[in-house]
Amino acid sequence: MSFNNLDTLYRQVIMDHYKNPRNKGVLEDDSLTVNMNNPTCGDRIQLTLKLEDGKVADAKFEGEGCSISMSSASMMTQAIKGKTKEEAVKLSHIFSDMMLGKDYDDDIDLGDIEALQGVSQFPARIKCATLAWKAMEKGMNEEDTAK
Template sequence: MSELRDLYQDIILEHSKRPRNYRTLEVANRKAEGFNPLCGDHFTIYVEVGDGQIRDISFQGSGCAISKASASMMTQAVKGKRTEEAEELFQKFHHVVTGKNGTESIELGKLAAFAGVSEYPVRVKCATLAWHALRAALRGDQHAVSTE
């Protein structure tokens, strides 16, 4: 059970049950879908970008606890950030969930809760799905992002 708790930390379970910014965004000027054909996880990320800054962000869709909590916590982490800062954060997050962890988990704050994912290689895609969709949205990519 202790190992499982490394993956399913309380903050992750809490966000999966009560996701934040879980809605459509009327004023969004960027939007992208993330899709994991392996397990059917499917999210849409809505972003309002102005002057290079993420003014607002939301998401909707369905997926496992890891993917939903990750999307929820991502929206909180990047709201108000500049787009290049969000990109940087994704790279650090990616390092942490794939186990290439340097000092990055310290800089990640709450997102460091996802470090346990690195012990479950098949779940890395769940943790990064929303981030991939965000990147696609910021780059103006209209196609749905697939993890496969």
């Protein structure tokens, strides 16, 4: 597949997650809530996580922002469901490496998340893409310290 076709496909995946976000909403009852924002561009997110037996049983988000931040949140909530806290944080580190243009563990199937790989070429947009992931990591760290 040529670069232009791949770029077009990735844009379509990002816009699909932006226009039809997965896991949009707020979890109630025993959920962990993390609010974060990116003051440089105005993106904001409220992430709610339900953890059961050390795994992410459910994840939802609310917020507003650019297509990159909101589609990344949609992709992230899909990717972490069913994962252990450790697996979710590892996935976040892999995503961060991908955003920074570093080598990352490509043995792991990132699915739709790979569509965000091109963001690494636009340093000002990396914070947009990583906002939801940073919120998830913060929530996992807060959950650990609450015990």
